[in-house]
Amino acid sequence: MEKYEKMEKVGEGTYGKVYKARDKVTGQLVALKKTRLEIDEEGIPSTSLREVSLLQLLSNCLYIVRLLCVEYVTSKQGKSILYLVFEYLDTDLKKFIDTYRKSPNSRPLPSSIIKSFLYQLCKGITHCHSHGVIHRDLKPQNLLIDREKGILKVADLGLGRAFTIPMKSYTHEIVTLWYRAPEVLLGTTHYALGVDVWSIGCIFAEMARRQPLFPGDSEYQQLIHIFRLLGTPTEKTCPGVTSLRDWHVYPQWEPQSLADAVPHLDAQGVDLLSKMLKYDQADRISAKAALSHPYFDTLDKSQF
Numbered sequence: 127m128e129k130y131e132k133m134e135k136v137g138e139g140t141y142g143k144v145y146k147a148r149d150k151v152t153g154q155l156v157a158l159k160k161t162r163l164e165i166d167e168e169g170i171p172s173t174s175l176r177e178v179s180l181l182q183l184l185s186n187c188l189y190i191v192r193l194l195c196v197e198y199v200t201s202k203q204g205k206s207i208l209y210l211v212f213e214y215l216d217t218d219l220k221k222f223i224d225t226y227r228k229s230p231n232s233r234p235l236p237s238s239i240i241k242s243f244l245y246q247l248c249k250g251i252t253h254c255h256s257h258g259v260i261h262r263d264l265k266p267q268n269l270l271i272d273r274e275k276g277i278l279k280v281a282d283l284g285l286g287r288a289f290t291i292p293m294k295s296y297t298h299e300i301v302t303l304w305y306r307a308p309e310v311l312l313g314t315t316h317y318a319l320g321v322d323v324w325s326i327g328c329i330f331a332e333m334a335r336r337q338p339l340f341p342g343d344s345e346y347q348q349l350i351h352i353f354r355l356l357g358t359p360t361e362k363t364c365p366g367v368t369s370l371r372d373w374h375v376y377p378q379w380e381p382q383s384l385a386d387a388v389p390h391l392d393a394q395g396v397d398l399l400s401k402m403l404k405y406d407q408a409d410r411i412s413a414k415a416a417l418s419h420p421y422f423d424t425l426d427k428s429q430f
């Protein structure tokens with residue numbers, strides 16, 4: 127670790143502290159993600175190993191955050207610490223949206239930026255899905271932005287392929303439910319790629335609104351937010367929904383206008399969004415098919 131000059135702490139993610147640092151030889155900025163090793167029954171730090179192997183598998187994509195190396199350190203107290211060394215990005219999508227929301231500079235995100243970021247997000251997730259990896263916790267905080275180059279990269283792949291989503295992070299911070307697909311909230315046992323597409327839809331809407339689309343504060347309230355806008359699902363709109371583990375009887379809401387919920391989005395954008403927010407996973411557009419949606423016809427794809 128002497129290779130790096132540690133700078134300020136960037137923050138705390140779901141899995142550990144992140145520091146900004148500089149490579150003393152090359153001057154390159156890096157992000158150090160510090161993880162305490164949790165040893166499983168076999169003596170193998172399973173969650174860290176999973177993240178490292180997933181990142182090594184997926185890191186050759188421009189839209190996935192790049193893992194540069196892994197440093198294993200034993201502290202003076204004899205504790206094992208794993209540092210994941212990543213390329214450094216200067217902000218995340220949450221902060222980026224905030225800069226457009228806060229006065230005195232309050233203004234919509236330029237539609238060209240929304241389109242470009244959504245395209246890059248779909249590219250990154252298509253790459254994950256083509257390798258059989260479901261991200262499962264996509265949210266604006268997990269999407270890192272290079273402001274200068276206008277590049278968006280997917281981060282925090284630690285949950286991919288894990289079996290359960292924690293309710294609290296390692297610092298006991300409450301894990302957000304806002305981007306969680308209805309089938310997950312209802313206790314589906316069959317996770318599919320579509321859970322990421324639902325999250326992408328929520329993030330797409332949030333860029334247009336500069337406000338979360340479904341800001342629920344409990345699993346029940348999260349479902350109520352969704353049902354009030356999209357209508358309460360039925361066996362007809364979502365076959366099998368009433369047999370899911372956590373299904374209850376809910377008030378019957380009719381679908382409301384999605385266009386009214388995302389004022390600055392054009393008709394093609396609203397059409398793509400509606401295809402990402404389908405109740406029936408079989409009807410939900412794939413990340414790969416989304417890339418060919420007419421919404422992106424006006425995007426200059428040569429830069430990707």
Ligand code: PVB
Nearest residue numbers: 137138139144157212213214215216217218267281
């Ligand atoms: N933030 C890898 N990584 C990063 N992880 C986070 C990064 C980053 N770069 C590489 N960069 C920044 C830098 C500055 C800011 C933000 Cl939000 C992110 C700022 O303050 O504007 N993770 C952070 C959490 C630690 C909060 C965002 O998810 C380790 C992937």
